[in-house]
Amino acid sequence: MDSLSSSPTSPYYHLIFTALPFLLPAFIFLIARKSSSNAKKLNLPPGPPGYPVVGNLFQVARSGKPFFQYVRDLIPKYGPILTLKMGTRTMIIVSSADLAHEALIEKGQVFATRPRENPTRTIFSSNKFTVNAAFYGPVWRSLRRNMVQNMLSAARVKEFRRAREAAMDTLICRLKAEAAANNDVVWVLKNARFAVFCILLSMCFGIEMDDETIEKVDQTMKNVLIVLDPRLDDFLPLLSPFFSKQRTRVHEVRKQQIETLVPLIEKRRNAIRNPESDKTAASFSYLDTLFDLKIEGRKSSPTNAELVTLCSEFLNGGTDTTATAVEWAAARMIENPEIQSRLYDEIRTTVGAKKVDEKDVENMPYLNAVVKELLRKHPPTYFLLTHAVTEPAKLGGYDILPGTNVEFFSQGISDDPNVWSEPEKFDPDRFFVGREEADITGTTGVKMMPFGAGRRICPGLSMGTVHISLMLARMVQEFEWSGYPDNGKVDLSEKLVFTVVMKNSLRAKIKPRV
Numbered sequence: 001m002d003s004l005s006s007s008p009t010s011p012y013y014h015l016i017f018t019a020l021p022f023l024l025p026a027f028i029f030l031i032a033r034k035s036s037s038n039a040k041k042l043n044l045p046p047g048p049p050g051y052p053v054v055g056n057l058f059q060v061a062r063s064g065k066p067f068f069q070y071v072r073d074l075i076p077k078y079g080p081i082l083t084l085k086m087g088t089r090t091m092i093i094v095s096s097a098d099l100a101h102e103a104l105i106e107k108g109q110v111f112a113t114r115p116r117e118n119p120t121r122t123i124f125s126s127n128k129f130t131v132n133a134a135f136y137g138p139v140w141r142s143l144r145r146n147m148v149q150n151m152l153s154a155a156r157v158k159e160f161r162r163a164r165e166a167a168m169d170t171l172i173c174r175l176k177a178e179a180a181a182n183n184d185v186v187w188v189l190k191n192a193r194f195a196v197f198c199i200l201l202s203m204c205f206g207i208e209m210d211d212e213t214i215e216k217v218d219q220t221m222k223n224v225l226i227v228l229d230p231r232l233d234d235f236l237p238l239l240s241p242f243f244s245k246q247r248t249r250v251h252e253v254r255k256q257q258i259e260t261l262v263p264l265i266e267k268r269r270n271a272i273r274n275p276e277s278d279k280t281a282a283s284f285s286y287l288d289t290l291f292d293l294k295i296e297g298r299k300s301s302p303t304n305a306e307l308v309t310l311c312s313e314f315l316n317g318g319t320d321t322t323a324t325a326v327e328w329a330a331a332r333m334i335e336n337p338e339i340q341s342r343l344y345d346e347i348r349t350t351v352g353a354k355k356v357d358e359k360d361v362e363n364m365p366y367l368n369a370v371v372k373e374l375l376r377k378h379p380p381t382y383f384l385l386t387h388a389v390t391e392p393a394k395l396g397g398y399d400i401l402p403g404t405n406v407e408f409f410s411q412g413i414s415d416d417p418n419v420w421s422e423p424e425k426f427d428p429d430r431f432f433v434g435r436e437e438a439d440i441t442g443t444t445g446v447k448m449m450p451f452g453a454g455r456r457i458c459p460g461l462s463m464g465t466v467h468i469s470l471m472l473a474r475m476v477q478e479f480e481w482s483g484y485p486d487n488g489k490v491d492l493s494e495k496l497v498f499t500v501v502m503k504n505s506l507r508a509k510i511k512p513r514v
């Protein structure tokens with residue numbers, strides 16, 4: 001998802017790290033003196049000591065751990081709010097439910113903005129002209145209101161029921177074909193990803209596309225996510241001369257993104273102007289809401305390049321997140337066959353022999369408990385998008401300054417024994433029998449926040465949940481799932497690739513139900 005990927009950083013570029021101390025000694029000395037005298041007056045959250053200028057950047061990069069693991073290891077020592085200095089950026093990391101509630105709900109307005117972008121993100125967000133990247137203000141309000149009211153309202157989401165049904169049928173066909181060609185073994189993430197991508201494409205553009213076009217758009221989106229991965233010069237801009245090749249690549253990918261999506265945008269524009277020209281065009285799409293969108297404080301409606309950006313946000317926001325949740329769901333069912341058989345029993349008693357659809361899904365309490373537990377234990381992005389404050393603020397008694405990146409470690413909250421009993425256990429019964437409860441929006445109290453909380457909460461919360469539930473229900477209704485190569489033994493290690501997926505991408509054996 002555009003800048004919806006969860007990683008605040010990724011560890012690499014050891015070579016330049018080694019050279020850096022020789023390049024900058026005098027500069028380091030001067031800046032260090034200035035910043036330490038400034039910092040003395042503030043009550044900043046504690047954190048590991050770092051080096052002048054580069055701060056903790058070397059430690060994070062050299063640790064060899066994924067960023068979320070590095071943070072997890074710091075929490076016992078520094079507590080639920082800590083500081084990491086990442087070059088020129090100061091990161092405050094919040095990992096407790098109470099502090100998340102204080103920031104996102106009680107002081108929601110102050111914590112509702114985003115930090116300034118790095119140059120790559122500025123390009124791909126059309127200078128912060130997206131819901132997710134916009135500063136808290138009129139542009140964000142206009143874009144978000146449009147997305148929520150005109151596209152993601154319950155009534156509107158229902159209108160796209162057909163697109164979901166078609167994508168689910170295709171998913172089942174693809175799984176059957178792949179199993180037939182591979183001794184009953186299928187890749188889970190890849191297939192789930194394709195299914196949800198097709199739904200979002202059709203909601204976004206409202207035009208039919210052949211498989212080749214779908215693959216092309218998908219590849220373009222993946223290339224965008226790859227170049228958005230943070231680079232060392234994002235944290236230390238003075239190193240940017242070393243990254244000219246990467247900058248060239250950024251411009252190439254942006255050009256490719258525009259060249260791929262603009263023809264689809266024009267096709268839709270044409271279909272609206274001449275309804276007779278494309279009989280397959282849907283009656284409504286996200287693009288329709290954007291063509292003439294009025295933005296507070298702006299005279300013009302979005303340009304084609306901005307439409308490319310807004311469509312990409314829509315596609316990226318819900319693709320990897322949803323597919324990641326489905327992969328973990330399959331892993332948990334394989335690990336625990338009782339969960340799978342209870343799901344199957346519930347589907348059979350609710351719908352009998354007919355195909356399960358999204359209306360049925362609302363009446364399946366066990367399925368809903370499984371999905372909720374899934375989002376608790378495996379929030380697809382372990383961190384929310386980066387927040388920032390609109391003015392100097394306090395959090396947990398510490399100073400938070402504008403310009404600092406405020407990161408919320410939602411997985412840390414899900415795993416907190418002060419909040420959950422046996423948090424490490426995957427146990428849908430905690431919700432099914434009502435032993436534990438949680439408001440997933442965090443409004444009445446934060447216990448889990450896979451979609452964030454407060455003003456910047458994910459606007460795709462309901463639709464994302466429907467996609468996960470529906471896909472899971474269809475997958476269980478059609479097939480019996482077991483592990484490959486060893487049934488029952490599933491390696492639950494994680495890795496960060498835009499979202500936190502399984503380290504060894506899940507392969508499963510499937511057997512059609514009779």
Ligand code: HEM
Pocket residue numbers: 004131132133144313314315317318319321322325379380381383384385386387449450451452453455456457458459460461463464465468
């Ligand atoms: C299981 C599926 C999904 C998960 C787990 C998820 C998760 C998240 C998270 C954690 C955030 C950050 C919230 C914050 O910064 O406080 C977010 C924001 C966002 N999500 Fe989702 N998301 C999902 C599906 C979707 C879908 C389907 C869409 C739209 C098609 C979408 C669009 C967005 C947008 C536009 C934002 C930015 C909101 C803002 O800044 O105001 N997401 N999502």
